[in-house]
Amino acid sequence: MLLNLCKTYKCCGIIAKVGGKSNSQHLLAKASDIVVKNVSPKEVYNAIEKLIESGKMKQGGLGLYDSFVHYDVRGVRARWNYSKLIINN
Numbered sequence: 001m002l003l004n005l006c007k008t009y010k011c012c013g014i015i016a017k018v019g020g021k022s023n024s025q026h027l028l029a030k031a032s033d034i035v036v037k038n039v040s041p042k043e044v045y046n047a048i049e050k051l052i053e054s055g056k057m058k059q060g061g062l063g064l065y066d067s068f069v070h071y072d073v074r075g076v077r078a079r080w081n082y083s084k085l086i087i088n089n
């Protein structure tokens with residue numbers, strides 16, 4: 001997979017608003033907003049979920065948005081869906 005790691009603060013800004021959490025995982029450099037060319041965010045989300053389940057990626061935060069997927073290594077499992085899409089596993 002060709003990953004374009006975007007260092008935007010956009011999605012964690014939304015998380016901060018919703019959850020009231022000021023210490024974003026992006027600021028700790030433990031997060032990425034992932035966009036894969038020609039692959040939908042939903043497919044990227046499901047692929048990362050499978051990699052986490054199989055132990056190939058660290059457990060952490062995984063969030064689906066309309067145009068990208070947020071992944072971070074906070075150490076505990078967290079999932080959210082801010083996209084209009086329904087996640088199918």
Ligand SMILES: [Zn+2]
Nearest residue numbers: 011012033070
């Ligand atoms: Zn993010």
